[in-house]
Amino acid sequence: MSTLTIISTAIKDRSARRKATARIAAQSWWGQAIHHFLRQRLSLVAALLLIALSLVAILAPAVAPYDLAEQWRDAGRMGQPLAPNARFWLGTDNLQRDLLSRLIFGARVTLSVGLGASLLTVIFGLCYGSLAGLAGGAIDNWLMRLVDVVISLPTLFLIMLLIVIFGRSLWVMVGVIAAVNWAYPARVFRAEVISLKQREFIIAAHSVGVSNGRIFRQHILPQLLPLGIVYAGLGVPAAIFAEASLSFLGLGLPAPTPAWGSMLQAGLSFYRSAPLLVLLPGVCILLTCVCFTLLSNGLRDALDPLGRERL
């Protein structure tokens, strides 16, 4: 056997081994989840659309043709929205502002409210639920009674009341939506923690003297994350709806901030003369919410190994 052959065999061997390693890496838990997610076409399309939308939202000042508040008085009279034309691709609103630019900046606001409120809800629910589930006993009992109280409050009225008190701003809105919605995820995460606590690997960790904090961080939290991701995705439409409802009730973000909900509300009086003013923000909300629902469904199937086997 010549030296060359030996070297080439070694190289082949190494690349084969690397390939095998790669295959094992693809079989890791997250690798498997990504693999399964990529196989679901509908969720994949939803994810791509949402990524595109987020990019548009982040790059809004560069993408939008005009400023969000600039009123083009030379283009037409106040209160008479223009139809789509070469200068304003989607026409103007009743105050002669460019509709396309406002929709693009609106994506920023609406996505911030949706994602912000949903993430805050899930994070708070996760902490609260895990605390109750880990503590157990009387503390758990009392913590969950508070959850019962919060759940039996009429949500929309409470949001209205809180906004009247704390004023209209993006952070108040995000905080208030999270403040009334955290109770459901808290229940779910508590149940999950309690069922995890009784599993063998946790008991084993306890028996070898791993501290409670480390057990939570290393063994329980990673198990809760998939559920948290799915919940956060499903919470986004709810938060976007809340923004739309609040805007409709005159408790939305103050003008001229263009959230899709407040644009929908502002267009309501013009639904006969300029249906686009209502239609476009409405369709934007609709598509975004459909995408988040499809994405969460896809993630739920991909992140749940049992669900995967069923497919």
Add this chain to the structure above:
Amino acid sequence: MMRYILRRLLWVAITLGVVSLLTFMLIFATGDPAIMLTPTRPGQMPNPKLVALIRQQYGLDQPIYRQYLYYMGNLLRGNLGDSYYFRRPVTALLAEKLPTTAFMAGLIMLTALAIGLPLGVLAAVRRNTLIDRSILIGSTVLISTPTIFLAVLLIYGLAYRIPLFPLSGVGSLRHWVLPTLSVALPIGLGYALFLRTTMLSALAADYVRTAQSKGLGDSWLHFRHVLPNALIPVVMLASLDLAGLLTGVVLVEQIFSIPGLGQTVFTAVQNRDVPMVMGTVFFGAILIGLGNLIADLVAARLDPRIRFGG
């Protein structure tokens, strides 16, 4: 059973206690109630003498814990205080507006069930066919439609373009069609999705295979054996929703100018009328508490496997 109900009612009462403390604090967070209660002309400062008189009359000069006790005493006697804006007792306003809203909530729930249940059964029985797919897609889209947007679409299509129904207001039966549909469609299709899931899991049960192996016909099997089991979670969900609907029709009442509870609360919020909003929150909490209890009792009635823990 009786003990269970009493225990649950006790929890409703405790919940209301917490809610009352919360709302009491919120009233004080919003500004001096005495000034808010004083009638003033727009743009003018309230008369200080009148404010002092009202402060005394409503007991607002007392220490805060006495005021809370006073407030609680009034609550127990069914007095939710006076509305700042309407200048009438909140309870009287609630009693006046509730019938319209309750009627509407009932109508919405019936319509939602009438739409959702047949579609859910259809989707489950014809699983993975074109019908199933269209129901799935239709419900995903409708669930993702904001109520206001759906309402505007319905108004534009069925009241403006093709004038089948009136734009707004109350009066004839036709006035109720659009407001009911704009809330009932998403809820109903949500039920359809849920019933589809519960039906499919009920169809996977062992007794279904046994029944099929005995040669039981499909339709008899579906309606006599599978549907009752699959319906229990849906009925529970619906009875939970009903209490929420009573307070949740604010938006449609506003869009269609229906003089109900929602519209009153809307006016109250616009005018920072905290006692009115708070009274409604309190009232809503009572309804939801009782609704949850009824939902559990209904579930126990339908499903003999459910037992009440002591």
